[in-house]
Amino acid sequence: MTELLNSMIESRQLSASDAELFRRLCAEGRIKTAGTEEDVLRWLAKEYGFSYTDLTDIEPDRQLLSLFPARVLLKHGILPLRKVNGTVEVAVSRLYATEGLDTLRTLTGLNLTPVLVPTEAIQREMKKRLGVGADTLDTLEEESALQVVEENDEDVDLDAAAEDASIIRFVNQVLSDAIELRATDIHLEPFEDEMRIRYRIDGVLQDVPVPAQLKRYQPAIVSRVKILSHLDIAEKRLPQDGRIKIRVGKGEVDVRVSVIPMLHGEAVVMRLLRQDTSLLRLSELGMPPREDALFRSS
Secondary structure, eight states: OOOHHHHHHTTTSHHHHHHHHHHHHHHHHHHHOOHHHHHHHHHHEEEHHOOESSSSSSOOOOHTTTSOOOOOOOOHEEEEEEEEEEEEEEEETTTTHHHHHOOOOOOOEOOOOOOEEEEHHHHHHHHHHHHHHHHHHHHHHTTTTOOOOOOOOOOOOOHHHSSSSSHHHHHHHHHHHHHHHSSEEEEEEESSSOEEEEEEHHHHHHHHOOOOOGGGGGHHHHHHHHHHOOOOTTOOSSOOOEEEEEEEETTTEEEEEEEETTTTEEEEEEEETTTOOOOOOGSSSOOHHHHHHHHOOO
């Protein structure tokens, strides 16, 4: 309990006096707690008259979310939820870190009310609503050094664009996210008005939430993948195959890359092959007893 409270004080989720009061109430038996962040936030919300939710009963408003810069939301770990009686409810886990709310009030002029939410729940919803690399692409909007143009522009230096730190960071985020989710494939698919990213997880292709502005940076993203794969960035009309080797911790991931020209740009497929992955035994596949017996008898 002491370690949790000290950690929450350090991250400005509660004050030292709040922690002391909570500790005393627990010692007196007036609060029953399992010693989790959720328990402390529930008590804090009740103590100061705020609302509390774990976001299982609230669906963040996508249209409302588009009014706020992703960079600010991700930096401060806050998430606008919904508009109620002219006030926007914003999920926060750090009640005493007010810089984020103050910044949003200044940028939007809206009335904001904090709603206490566990850190993990906010991070989960951010990833789902804002998409992978949202903070990176939001930063690109302000960077004059990166010149992004349509793929039919012959004068663009895609090599220089792809080497931009923000594009590098975005591609790294996609790769690390896929590896963390144990995906076997990454698909970058160009369409007329959007660029879709999908991961193959457990044999099923799953859409990955991505920022709406991703399409604008499609040529630079593909170019960055080509550079990593040692492919010809100037060749756009013929398929190309390459490979990337990634070190993750003590293990390595071999990435086989295929770039294929499509109607609305170049599609990229990356196959992730983990060098430290071992074959599972039949007993480790998790089949129900009936199916396991049928499989063994066939």
